[in-house]
Amino acid sequence: MFDWRMQLQQAWPIVGLLLLFIGSVFAHEKANEVELSASSKAAKLEACAAPTEDMRRNHMDYLFHKRDQTMYKGIRTADFSLRECIDCHVSRPVADEFVPINAKGEFCESCHEEVGQKIDCFSCHRSTPDEH
Amino acid sequence: MSTKSISHSAQLAKRRLLKAAVTGGAALWAGQGYKLFAAAKPDEQPVTSAVRWGLLVNVSQCGDGCDDCVTACQAENGWGSGSSDEQQSNALQVAQWMRKLDVHNPLDGSTFSLPLMCQHCDSAPCVDVCPTGASFKRADGIVLVDRHTCIGCRYCMMACPYKARSFVHEPLFDQRAHQPRGKGCVESCTLCAHRVDKGKQPACVEACPHGAMVFGDVNDPNSEISQQLAKVSSRELRKNLGLNAGVRYAGIPVV
Numbered sequence: 084m085f086d087w088r089m090q091l092q093q094a095w096p097i098v099g100l101l102l103l104f105i106g107s108v109f110a111h112e113k114a115n116e117v118e119l120s121a122s123s124k125a126a127k128l129e130a131c132a133a134p135t136e137d138m139r140r141n142h143m144d145y146l147f148h149k150r151d152q153t154m155y156k157g158i159r160t161a162d163f164s165l166r167e168c169i170d171c172h173v174s175r176p177v178a179d180e181f182v183p184i185n186a187k188g189e190f191c192e193s194c195h196e197e198v199g200q201k202i203d204c205f206s207c208h209r210s211t212p213d214e215h
Numbered sequence: 216m217s218t219k220s221i222s223h224s225a226q227l228a229k230r231r232l233l234k235a236a237v238t239g240g241a242a243l244w245a246g247q248g249y250k251l252f253a254a255a256k257p258d259e260q261p262v263t264s265a266v267r268w269g270l271l272v273n274v275s276q277c278g279d280g281c282d283d284c285v286t287a288c289q290a291e292n293g294w295g296s297g298s299s300d301e302q303q304s305n306a307l308q309v310a311q312w313m314r315k316l317d318v319h320n321p322l323d324g325s326t327f328s329l330p331l332m333c334q335h336c337d338s339a340p341c342v343d344v345c346p347t348g349a350s351f352k353r354a355d356g357i358v359l360v361d362r363h364t365c366i367g368c369r370y371c372m373m374a375c376p377y378k379a380r381s382f383v384h385e386p387l388f389d390q391r392a393h394q395p396r397g398k399g400c401v402e403s404c405t406l407c408a409h410r411v412d413k414g415k416q417p418a419c420v421e422a423c424p425h426g427a428m429v430f431g432d433v434n435d436p437n438s439e440i441s442q443q444l445a446k447v448s449s450r451e452l453r454k455n456l457g458l459n460a461g462v463r464y465a466g467i468p469v470v
Contacts, residue, residue, distance in 0.1 A: 157411075158260070158261055
């Protein structure tokens, strides 16, 4: 006869492994949270142009929308403009000195490297605020 | 709404207010030096076809050997001398958004010089031939390249009768924040769209020590450029092509 108790006893290791696996996914998620550079302006503010969760998921769409608004319609407001993103999120170890935002471990690159997404912005766009 | 998000928005609002006060003050101060041609468009409003930006160059006032307009363009847009522009490419192929041409007539020996840049045509051949729609004309008549869509095919460079466009062959760095530029894209004079949108004049116009360039809205009969166009005799280069250029030249000797 089929013994359920026996079956369950055998399944414990599998259940345990499964739990471990799920746990590791969440642990990973936690590690994925982007650290704001302590020397950036952003670290001193409580929120971005949109709530942080929203920005994490949708920043690319906001940037794309804004870029077309600016390029085709000449709308040059600060919200979601790449220039403002860089100005606020760039590390400033010393006054008037910046670490390129796409350098290893910096705000853009750290997350994009993690998810294997190449950033194309900085082949044309400046990666530090303009000091001129 | 949590108290946290209220403090977010309060902080953002404070930041914006402070920024508005600072930029407003700066504009007031800077405004003293500019010939104001029109009230600046509010940042959040799109450009409209009610305006058509134009440029009038008075060649007879243009200084011989003076290239202040070109240097100002280079500094403003980050190309040419002082930039990270192409070090290894053919010198004839490097970016030139604006050139100062010396024109010599061998028949009577007369010479004159003029600045040549994108003429911001109404029916622009570059826009016509672009296979991806990257080359486009803004509602206010400024012809631009959308580098996000440009595939670098250079059809527009061949189509342009003024040789106004350039192609970037090498990786660039240290661009100006308001003027992204990069390898594999075509580029040309933007009529300083980033300045115009903020109510300023193009860098070349501001830099001209001879007052030979007038910038403004040709659709507005009261603008300085419209009044000058009505007063002095001017012409388009290659008028025979029927492109209705936005840049006009006065004082070119009749041959």
